[in-house]
Amino acid sequence: xxxxxxxxxxLVIKVGGSxxxxxxxxxADLAALVKAGQPVVLVHGGSxxxxxxxxxxxxxxxxLTSPQGYTSRYTxxxxxxxxxxxxxxxMNTRIVERLQKLGVDAVGLSxxxxxxxxxxxxxxxxxxxxxxxxxxxxxxxGKIETVNAGLLTTLLSAGYTPVVCPPASSTEGxxxxxxxxxxxxxxxxxxxxxxxxxxxxxxxxxxxxxxxxTLIPSLRYGELETALGFAEGRMKKKVLGASEAIAGGxxxxxxxxxxxxxxxxxxxxxxxxxxxx
Amino acid sequence: xxxxxxxxxxLVIKVGGSxxxxxxxxxADLAALVKAGQPVVLVHGGSxxxxxxxxxxxxxxxxLTSPQGYTSRYTxxxxxxxxxxxxxxxMNTRIVERLQKLGVDAVGLSxxxxxxxxxxxxxxxxxxxxxxxxxxxxxxxGKIETVNAGLLTTLLSAGYTPVVCPPASSTEGxxxxxxxxxxxxxxxxxxxxxxxxxxxxxxxxxxxxxxxxTLIPSLRYGELETALGFAEGRMKKKVLGASEAIAGGxxxxxxxxxxxxxxxxxxxxxxxxxxxx
Numbered sequence: 001x002x003x004x005x006x007x008x009x010x011l012v013i014k015v016g017g018s019x020x021x022x023x024x025x026x027x028a029d030l031a032a033l034v035k036a037g038q039p040v041v042l043v044h045g046g047s048x049x050x051x052x053x054x055x056x057x058x059x060x061x062x063x064l065t066s067p068q069g070y071t072s073r074y075t076x077x078x079x080x081x082x083x084x085x086x087x088x089x090x091m092n093t094r095i096v097e098r099l100q101k102l103g104v105d106a107v108g109l110s111x112x113x114x115x116x117x118x119x120x121x122x123x124x125x126x127x128x129x130x131x132x133x134x135x136x137x138x139x140x141x142g143k144i145e146t147v148n149a150g151l152l153t154t155l156l157s158a159g160y161t162p163v164v165c166p167p168a169s170s171t172e173g174x175x176x177x178x179x180x181x182x183x184x185x186x187x188x189x190x191x192x193x194x195x196x197x198x199x200x201x202x203x204x205x206x207x208x209x210x211x212x213x214t215l216i217p218s219l220r221y222g223e224l225e226t227a228l229g230f231a232e233g234r235m236k237k238k239v240l241g242a243s244e245a246i247a248g249g250x251x252x253x254x255x256x257x258x259x260x261x262x263x264x265x266x267x268x269x270x271x272x273x274x275x276x277x
Numbered sequence: 278x279x280x281x282x283x284x285x286x287x288l289v290i291k292v293g294g295s296x297x298x299x300x301x302x303x304x305a306d307l308a309a310l311v312k313a314g315q316p317v318v319l320v321h322g323g324s325x326x327x328x329x330x331x332x333x334x335x336x337x338x339x340x341l342t343s344p345q346g347y348t349s350r351y352t353x354x355x356x357x358x359x360x361x362x363x364x365x366x367x368m369n370t371r372i373v374e375r376l377q378k379l380g381v382d383a384v385g386l387s388x389x390x391x392x393x394x395x396x397x398x399x400x401x402x403x404x405x406x407x408x409x410x411x412x413x414x415x416x417x418x419g420k421i422e423t424v425n426a427g428l429l430t431t432l433l434s435a436g437y438t439p440v441v442c443p444p445a446s447s448t449e450g451x452x453x454x455x456x457x458x459x460x461x462x463x464x465x466x467x468x469x470x471x472x473x474x475x476x477x478x479x480x481x482x483x484x485x486x487x488x489x490x491t492l493i494p495s496l497r498y499g500e501l502e503t504a505l506g507f508a509e510g511r512m513k514k515k516v517l518g519a520s521e522a523i524a525g526g527x528x529x530x531x532x533x534x535x536x537x538x539x540x541x542x543x544x545x546x547x548x549x550x551x552x553x554x
Contacts, residue, residue, distance in 0.1 A: 053362075057333055081367050085330075088385075089366020090358050093444065093452060096389045100450035107390040107428070108365075112373045114384050114437055150435070151384070158431050160391055167370065173377035175370060 005039035007153040010191045013199065013264055014184035014241075017045030017087075018234070020201040021258045023095060029264040030161075031102035039156050041191065042106075043164045043184040046083075046091040047073070053090075054082050064127040064136060070236055072125075072141060075177040080140045080167065083177055084110070087165040095163050107160045109151070111144075111168030112175055116152070117183055119145040121170035142176040144168055144183055147190035181241035189248025196245045197267045198238050199258035204273030205235060218274045221246045242275045252276055282316035284430040287468045290476065290541055291461035291518075294322030294364075295511070297478040298535045300372060306541040307438075308379035316433050318468065319383075320441045320461040323360075323368040324350070330367075331359050341404040341413060347513055349402075349418060352454040357417045357444065360454055361387070364442040372440050384437045386428070388421075388445030389452055393429070394460055396422040398447035419453040421445055421460055424467035458518035466525025473522045474544045475515050476535035481550030482512060495551045498523045519552045529553055 011033070015026050034040055050073070051061045059082065062074040075083060092108040099106035111117030121142040124135045155162050166183060167175040181198055188196035207214040209232035219227060224243045231239045235255075242253040256272030257263060266272075288310070292303050311317055327350070328338045336359065339351040352360060369385040376383035388394030398419040401412050432439050443460060444452040458475055465473035484491040486509035496504060501520045508516045512532075519530040533549030534540060543549075 053334075056335075057330075081371075084370040085362035085366035087366070088370050089362035089364070093361040093365050093387055093389060094358075096387070097446075097450060097452045100389060100392060100446055102450075105391055108387065110370055110373070110385065112370060112377060112383075112385070114382055115377060151437070154431060154435050158427070160428070169374075169377055173374060173379075175374045 003159050005156045005159060007039060007156045007191070010039040010041055010156065010193050011195055011197070012041050012043065012184055012188035012191065012193045013197045014043045014181055015045065015258055016200040017047040017049060017091065018201045019048050023098060025261065026199065026258055026263055027095065027098040027102060029262045031099065031104045033264060034104045034161055041152060041162045041164060041187055042095070043180060043187060044091060044095055045180045046087040046165065049091060050083055050086040053086050054079065057082060064125060067126060067128055067133065071233065072179070073177060074136065075140045076138045077140065080175055080177060084167055084175060087167070092163060092165050099161065099163065104161050105159060106163050107155055108163045111164070111166055111178065111183065114148050114151040115169045116148045116164065117144045117166070117168035117178060117186065118171065119143045119168060119178070121174060121176050140174065140176045142168065142170055142178055144178050144186045147186050149190040152187070152191060179237050179241070181238045182244060185241035185245035185248065188245050188250045192249060194251045195268065196250050196253045197264060198241065198253065198255050199263055199267065200238070200255070201259060203257040204255040205231065205239070209235070216273050221275065221277045224275070246275060246277050280436050282433045282436060284316060284433045284468070287316045287318055287433065287470050288472055288474070289318050289320065289461055289465040289468065289470045290474045291320045291458055292322070292535055293477040294324040294326060294368065295478045296325050300375060302538065303476065303535055303540055304372065304375040304379060306539045308376065308381050310541060311381045311438055318429060318439045318441060318464055319372070320457060320464060321368060321372055322457045323364040323442065326368060327360055327363040330363050331356065334359060341402060344403060344405055344410065348510065349456070350454060351413065352417045353415045354417065357452055357454060361444055361452060364444070369440060369442050376438065376440070381438050382436060383440050384432055385440045388441070388443055388455065388460065391425050391428040392446045393425045393441065394421045394443070394445035394455060394463065395448065396420045396445060396455070398451060398453050417451065417453045419445065419447055419455055421455050421463045424463050426467040429464070429468060456514050456518070458515045459521060462518040462522035462525065465522050465527045469526060471528045472545065473527050473530045474541060475518065475530065475532050476540055476544065477515070477532070478536060480534040481532040482508065482516070486512070493550050495553070498552065498554045501552070523552065523554050
């Protein structure tokens, strides 16, 4: 039986699935923290690999853009199968493997396990295609409303390190695609985490993407709406996730660079964009 | 928080991944048992779907046959990725989804999670190809030696129903392919289960495969070695699993038909091939 973790000071880390992310480096840093007694919940993505496998399987990815400019993956039943294969199958298994090799007793979970991540499936999704609004009805996506924090604390108390990914569970128990950054925000809020670290392949929030010299070192909660204006593409969801986490009681959300050495510990001491209430 | 299960009378059920298996029917029967308070661990396969996806991805399956006539999947690193995608990704997620829809609070696990299933990776595998013995060295396969029963009882005690599949963990923490029937046998032994039910697309052990009228209704442990002689193909591993389970203290192993109504409850009352000490 591994040593129990305290569940009162859990750190939630989200690591994206974009090109350039070095999972070996992230896992090595995470292992150092866990071995020092830090309880951690890791949330991961898999978008790039899902695009690659989808294309290989003859089902190239299709992106929906909302009237507000948010992008999401069009996820019909067949896409959800591929999504689950890559996220919960390949990515999650290989991350758990990396951590087990490093001596971290990791346990992989999708949001369906114990209905860890649950919320309503959207009956239809409004999207803009070629300048016209369309209504997409066969999409399996939704928004997280509840987190089964009990499952995470049960595992942490028994000494395990949860490694979490979408899909989530709809209210009816169907597998649904949800955003990983917002999933991490919901988990951090539910666990009462002090810090949520969101790692990706940029150094943080950039005022003029992709110019890395325009990194914003700190932001207050009240400035997040303005930040949505210049946040580029996928960064919009991260800003939304940060906003939800702070509203949910998390003290600090840090957008940080996954491509550097010891990326988690660098973020913990403020390297990146630090968002506070 | 779901109701806790007693962990002293767990039932272990293995359901194969061959064509003709009706997972809806198996899950409906399992849900009825779980709702009546029966603690269950479900172990599942995914071989047919792995063959299909492998072929679609341009990596058709290759079968190794040992000098003793046992067959196994050739599993290099790329095949293991596909194996994990199908077993831990698609199959596991969709089974957990089915159970969640039926009100069972299922949690999916691969053998890497908490090193649930662990054993040494084989340094090399001896196989017969075109009548000649060859030595295969880049194979990620192994044999389970230990089961983390604590992870299963932690989840059962918290009211969850574990849904388990390969891959397992090597002693070094690498993902390895292991046989699902023998994994189920190891789990049943580790939990002190009274019954292990192995469901597949045949009614049980047939003296003259595929003639279903030659079903053997019961067998003693001492007769299993003889049974290996006429067990066909994949049934050989099931006989081996049964032998390991009985040696490990399981009272009854039942080979039964997944294609009938209420397949688990039919097996529990002896429909199929019942193996006892």
